[in-house]
Amino acid sequence: MSQSPPTTVFVYGTLMPGERNAHIAALGGHFQARPAVLWGHRLLHLWPEAYPAVVPGDGEEAVRGFALTYAPTDWPLALPFLDELEGVAETPPLYTREQVTLTLEGGETLPAWVYLYALAERMKRPGVIPVRGGDWTSVVDRRRTAESDR
Numbered sequence: 001m002s003q004s005p006p007t008t009v010f011v012y013g014t015l016m017p018g019e020r021n022a023h024i025a026a027l028g029g030h031f032q033a034r035p036a037v038l039w040g041h042r043l044l045h046l047w048p049e050a051y052p053a054v055v056p057g058d059g060e061e062a063v064r065g066f067a068l069t070y071a072p073t074d075w076p077l078a079l080p081f082l083d084e085l086e087g088v089a090e091t092p093p094l095y096t097r098e099q100v101t102l103t104l105e106g107g108e109t110l111p112a113w114v115y116l117y118a119l120a121e122r123m124k125r126p127g128v129i130p131v132r133g134g135d136w137t138s139v140v141d142r143r144r145t146a147e148s149d150r
Helices: 022-027 075-087 120-124
Strands: 008-011 030-041 041-046 052-055 062-070 095-104 107-115 128-130
Touching: 008 095, 022 075, 030 107, 041 062, 041 107, 062 107
Parallel strands: 008 107
Antiparallel strands: 008 062, 030 062, 030 095, 041 052, 041 128, 052 107, 095 107
C-alpha cells in the first residue's frame, strides 16, 4: 500500500511562527507547529534580499525550524499559498519543493516537504552568508529591505 504525501512542511525562515510571513502559513488553515531539525542541509542568509535559503549540505550540517502539520483536508488549501510565496512556478523557480525527513524533539522522525533554494547563479554573487548553528532567528538583521520581495 502506498503512503500518502505528507501534509507537513518544514519552515526555517520568514514562515516560522513569529516571523514576517507566518500569516501566510495560516491562510491554508489550522496546523500544528513543532520545533524540528533538517539534517544534511545548510542554511544561508541572502542579503540584500533579507530571506533565507536552504541547500543540500553534508550529513553533519543541520537547519533548525518548525514542522507545520496541516490537517489532510486543509493541506490542499495551504499548498498553493506556500508554493506561491516560494516562487515554485516562476521561471526559473526560486525554490523547489522537495520531500525530506525531519527530526522532532525527542528523536521522532517525520516526512515533510521543504523548499530548497533553486537559483544556483545567485549563490555565486556577494551576500550569501552561512548561518552558524542553522537557526535563522540568530541573524541580527533579517528585516525586509527595499530589495526584499519575500
